[in-house]
Amino acid sequence: MKKSLNLLLVEDDAIEVMKLRRVLENFEFKHNFIQKENGEEALSYLSRTEVYPSIILLDLNMSRMNGVEFLKTLKSDPKYKYIPVVILTTSNNQKDILDCYRLGIAGYIVKPLKFEKYTECIKNIFSYWSCNELI
Amino acid sequence: MDEIVHLKKQLEEEKRVTDSLKKELINKTSEIELLKQNREQINHENNLTQKRASKQLESKYSLLDKIINEIFDKVDIYDISWAIANILAEYLGTNDCVIYAVTKSKKHVEQIAASFEKISIEGEIINRLTIPIGSGIVGTVAKTGISEIIHDTSIDARYIKDISNGYSEITIPVILNGEVIGVIDSEHPDKNFFNIEHLKTIEDISKFVALTLNNALNLRDRIKFERQLLQSQTRLFSLISSLDVGILLEDEFRRIVLTNEKFCKLFQIPVDPENLIGLDCSNAASLSKHLFKNPELFVENIKVLLKNKEKVLSDELIMVDGTILERDYIPIYNNKEYLGHLWSYRDVTLKRNYWRSLEAQKQKYSDIITNMNLGLLEVNNKDEILMANKSFYDISGYFENELIGKKAGDLFLTKKEKIKLDAESKKRLKGISGLYEIKIKNKQGNIRYWLVSGAPNYDLNGKIVGSIGVHLDITEQRKLQKQKEKLLNDLKRSNEELEQYAHIVSHDLKSPLNNISALTTWIKTDNYDKLNPHSLEHFNHLELTLEKMELLISGILKYASISKNTINFKEQDLNLLVNDLIVTSNTPDHITIKVLKKLPKINGDYLKLVQLFQNLIDNAIKFIDKDKGLIEIDFQDNNTHYKFSIKDNGIGIEKEFHKKVFQIFQTINSNKNSTGIGLSIVKKIIDVHQGEIWLDSEYGKGTTIYFTLKKQI
Numbered sequence: 001m002k003k004s005l006n007l008l009l010v011e012d013d014a015i016e017v018m019k020l021r022r023v024l025e026n027f028e029f030k031h032n033f034i035q036k037e038n039g040e041e042a043l044s045y046l047s048r049t050e051v052y053p054s055i056i057l058l059d060l061n062m063s064r065m066n067g068v069e070f071l072k073t074l075k076s077d078p079k080y081k082y083i084p085v086v087i088l089t090t091s092n093n094q095k096d097i098l099d100c101y102r103l104g105i106a107g108y109i110v111k112p113l114k115f116e117k118y119t120e121c122i123k124n125i126f127s128y129w130s131c132n133e134l135i
Numbered sequence: 136m137d138e139i140v141h142l143k144k145q146l147e148e149e150k151r152v153t154d155s156l157k158k159e160l161i162n163k164t165s166e167i168e169l170l171k172q173n174r175e176q177i178n179h180e181n182n183l184t185q186k187r188a189s190k191q192l193e194s195k196y197s198l199l200d201k202i203i204n205e206i207f208d209k210v211d212i213y214d215i216s217w218a219i220a221n222i223l224a225e226y227l228g229t230n231d232c233v234i235y236a237v238t239k240s241k242k243h244v245e246q247i248a249a250s251f252e253k254i255s256i257e258g259e260i261i262n263r264l265t266i267p268i269g270s271g272i273v274g275t276v277a278k279t280g281i282s283e284i285i286h287d288t289s290i291d292a293r294y295i296k297d298i299s300n301g302y303s304e305i306t307i308p309v310i311l312n313g314e315v316i317g318v319i320d321s322e323h324p325d326k327n328f329f330n331i332e333h334l335k336t337i338e339d340i341s342k343f344v345a346l347t348l349n350n351a352l353n354l355r356d357r358i359k360f361e362r363q364l365l366q367s368q369t370r371l372f373s374l375i376s377s378l379d380v381g382i383l384l385e386d387e388f389r390r391i392v393l394t395n396e397k398f399c400k401l402f403q404i405p406v407d408p409e410n411l412i413g414l415d416c417s418n419a420a421s422l423s424k425h426l427f428k429n430p431e432l433f434v435e436n437i438k439v440l441l442k443n444k445e446k447v448l449s450d451e452l453i454m455v456d457g458t459i460l461e462r463d464y465i466p467i468y469n470n471k472e473y474l475g476h477l478w479s480y481r482d483v484t485l486k487r488n489y490w491r492s493l494e495a496q497k498q499k500y501s502d503i504i505t506n507m508n509l510g511l512l513e514v515n516n517k518d519e520i521l522m523a524n525k526s527f528y529d530i531s532g533y534f535e536n537e538l539i540g541k542k543a544g545d546l547f548l549t550k551k552e553k554i555k556l557d558a559e560s561k562k563r564l565k566g567i568s569g570l571y572e573i574k575i576k577n578k579q580g581n582i583r584y585w586l587v588s589g590a591p592n593y594d595l596n597g598k599i600v601g602s603i604g605v606h607l608d609i610t611e612q613r614k615l616q617k618q619k620e621k622l623l624n625d626l627k628r629s630n631e632e633l634e635q636y637a638h639i640v641s642h643d644l645k646s647p648l649n650n651i652s653a654l655t656t657w658i659k660t661d662n663y664d665k666l667n668p669h670s671l672e673h674f675n676h677l678e679l680t681l682e683k684m685e686l687l688i689s690g691i692l693k694y695a696s697i698s699k700n701t702i703n704f705k706e707q708d709l710n711l712l713v714n715d716l717i718v719t720s721n722t723p724d725h726i727t728i729k730v731l732k733k734l735p736k737i738n739g740d741y742l743k744l745v746q747l748f749q750n751l752i753d754n755a756i757k758f759i760d761k762d763k764g765l766i767e768i769d770f771q772d773n774n775t776h777y778k779f780s781i782k783d784n785g786i787g788i789e790k791e792f793h794k795k796v797f798q799i800f801q802t803i804n805s806n807k808n809s810t811g812i813g814l815s816i817v818k819k820i821i822d823v824h825q826g827e828i829w830l831d832s833e834y835g836k837g838t839t840i841y842f843t844l845k846k847q848i
Contacts, residue, residue: 061642061646090645090649111649114682
C-alpha cells in the first residue's frame with residue numbers, strides 16, 4: 001500500500017532541485033514536494049508548518065547553515081527528532097558519514113554521476129519509505 | 136679563895152676535857168672496829184674481783200691464742216676476718232657475728248666477714264651489707280667509737296633488721312690510732328643476752344683485730360697495686376711488641392733496653408727482639424747503613440743526633456728497596472740526667488704513595504674541571520658563588536672577580552626563573568639532585584638557555600653546605616629544537632590542510648560535474664530524435680569524458696585519505712584476504728590468477744590492504760594482451776619485512792617509465808579507465824606500511840611488481 005509522502009528537500013543547487021523534480025514527475029505516484037535553500041530556511045519552515053514532512057532529503061554542502069548543522073539542530077529538538085533524514089550529497093568523506101550517523105540519519109546516498117543511476121537511487125528511497133508507516 | 140675557885144674551876148675543866156677525850160677514844164675504837172670489818176669486806180671483794188679478772192684474762196688469752204693460731208698463716212683480709220668472726224661467735228655463744236670495715240671514702244662500713252658465711256677476694260659476695268656511717272647501731276658505733284650493748288633491740292629505733300631478728304646486740308668499734316677502721320657486731324635471738332664481760336673481752340680483742348685488719352688491708356692494697364702494675368707493664372710490652380712502629384730503646388751506654396719485632400723486620404735483623412736486649416749499639420749504624428739509599432748520610436745523621444741529644448721528629452729516610460721510613464729520636468732525661476734515648480721508625484711508604492696518588496688524582500680532576508666544556512659553579516646555602524671554572528666564565532661572560540661572593544640568582548635570573556631556581560634549591564637542601572632547564576641573562580644582557588645538573592654539596596660531616604651545578608649552554612640546540620618543532624607542526628598542519636583541501640576541491644568539482652552530466656543526459660534524451668548521428672556520437676564522448684573526470688576526482692580523494700592518522704593497524708591474514716579478492720573480482724575467463732604459496736599474516740589496515748592488492752591485480756588484468764593471461768602472486772620472508780611479487784604476462788613497461796609509473800597522474804598507456812592514480816595510491820599504502828615498491832618488466836613480455844610490507848608496526 002504505497003502512500004503519498006510529504007517530502008522536504010533541503011538543497012541550494014537549482015539543477016539538483018531540477019533533477020529531483022524531474023525524477024518525481026516521472027513517478028506514476030505523486031508526492032508532496034517542498035524545497036528549502038538551506039538549514040535556516042528549512043528550520044523556519046518547520047516552525048511554521050502544521051504538517052511535518054514525512055521524510056527529509058538533505059544536502060550537506062550549503063551556504064549559511066550547512067547540512068550537518070541543520071541535522072544537529074533537528075535532532076536536538078524533541079518535536080523534529082523522529083523525522084527520518086536521508087543525506088543526499090556528493091561527499092563520501094569518511095568524517096562526514098560518521099558525523100551524520102552519529103547524529104542520527106535514516107540513510108546516506110552519494111549522488112551518482114549518471115542521471116539514470118541517480119533516478120534509480122531516488123526511486124529506491126521512495127519505494128522504501130512509502131512502504132513505511134510514518135508519523 | 137679565888138684561887139681555890141679558880142683551881143676548882145680548872146679541875147672541873149680538866150675533868151670535862153678528859154671525859155670528852157674518853158668519849159672520843161670510845162668512838163674511835165668502834166670506828167676502828169668498823170674499819171676492820173670494812174677492810175675484811177674489801178679484802179674479800181678484792182679477792183673475788185681478782186679471781187674474776189684472772190678468769191677473764193684467761194678466757195681473753197685463750198681467745199687470742201685461738202685467733203693467732205687460726206690466722207698466722209693467712210694473708211687475705213677476708214680469710215682473716217672470717218676466722219675472727221667465727222671464733223668470736225663461738226666465744227659469744229651465738230651464730231651471728233659480722234665484721235665490717237670502713238670504706239676508703241669513709242662514708243660507709245662494708246661487711247668483710249660474717250660467721251659461717253665465706254667471702255673470698257675473687258668472688259664478690261652478692262648482698263654484701265653496706266651501711267652508711269651514722270645510720271643504724273653499727274653505723275652509730277662506727278661514728279662514735281663507743282661500744283654498745285643493746286638488751287632489747289625491739290625498743291631501739293636505730294636497729295636495722297637483718298635476715299633473722301636478734302633481740303640482743305653487741306657492737307664494738309675496731310680502733311687504730313684513735314680512728315675507727317671497722318666494727319664487730321653480733322646478735323642473739325634472746326633478750327638481755329650480752330653482758331659487760333663480753334664487752335670488755337671483745338674490746339680488748341678488738342685492739343688486736345685492729346692491727347691485724349690494718350696489716351691485711353695494707354697487704355690487700357699492695358697486692359692490688361702490684362697486680363695492676365704488672366698488668367699495665369705486660370700490656371705495655373705486648374703493645375710495643377705488636378706495634379707497627381719499629382722501637383729501639385737504648386740506655387746511656389747505648390745498650391738495648393727494649394726493641395720490638397717491627398724494628399727487627401725493618402732493619403732485617405733475623406733475631407728474636409728479646410735476644411737483642413743488653414747488646415751494644417755503638418756499631419749498629421754502620422752495620423745497617425747498606426739498607427739506605429744514602430748510607431753515609433744515615434751514619435752521619437745518627438752521629439749528629441747522638442751528639443746533640445735533642446728531640447728530632449719525623450726525619451724521612453729512603454731505603455734501597457724504596458721503603459720510606461719516618462724516624463723520631465727522643466732522648467730520655469730524668470731530672471736533667473741523660474738516661475738514654477728512644478728511636479722509633481715508621482713505615483710511611485704507603486701513606487706517602489697514597490698521598491702522592493691522591494695529589495695526582497686531585498690534579499687530574501682539577502684539570503678536567505678547568506678544561507671541560509661544561510660550566511661548573513659551586514654555591515653555598517645562601518646561593519653565593521664560591522667557585523666557578525673557566526667554561527663558566529666563558530658562557531656567562533663574567534670574570535672571576537665579578538662572580539665570587541655574588542648571589543647567582545640575582546646575577547642571572549629574572550623573577551620568574553628565580554621561582555624555578557628556589558624550587559630546585561629546596562630540593563638540594565633535602566639532598567636531591569636534579570636536571571633542569573633555565574633561562575638566564577648573561578653579562579652582555581643576552582638571553583641564553585642553560586641545562587643545569589645540580590647536586591647537593593656536603594662537608595666532611597655529611598652536612599649540606601651548598602650545591603654544585605654543571606651548566607651547558609643549550610641556546611643553539613634549543614633554537615634548532617624549536618625550529619624543528621615548528622616545522623613539524625607546520626608540516627602537520629599543511630598536511631591536514633592539504634587533505635581537507637583535496638576533499639573540498641573534489642566535492643566542489645563533483646557537484647558541477649554531476650550537474651553537467653544530468654544536463655547532458657537530459658538534452659540528449661529530450662532531443663534524441665532531432666540529433667544527427669554525429670551529434671549522438673559526440674554526446675557519447677561527452678559522457679565518457681565526464682565519467683573519466685569523475686574517476687579522476689574519486690582517485691584524488693582516495694589518495695588524499697590515505698595517511699597514518701586514518702589507518703587502523705590490526706593483524707590481517709593476507710592469504711584469506713587475497714583469495715577472497717580473487718573469488719569476488721570479475722576476472723576475465725582467459726586470465727588465471729595463482730597464489731604460489733600460502734600468504735602470511737601481517738599487521739595492517741584491512742581496507743587499505745584490500746585496495747592495494749585489488750589495484751595491483753586490476754592493473755595486471757588491465758594490461759594483459761595475450762590470449763592466455765597468467766598472474767602469479769608470491770612472497771618471501773625478509774626478516775623484518777615480507778617481499779611480495781605480482782607477476783603478469785602483459786604488455787610490459789618500457790624501461791624509462793619504470794620509476795615514473797608510481798608518480799601521481801602518470802599514465803603510460805591511454806586507457807579509458809586509467810587515471811594515473813592507481814599506482815600512486817598503491818605506493819602510498821605501501822609507504823604507511825613502511826615498505827617499498829619497485830618493478831621489473833620487459834616490454835611486450837610482462838611485468839613483475841615487487842613490494843615489501845613490514846611484519847610488525
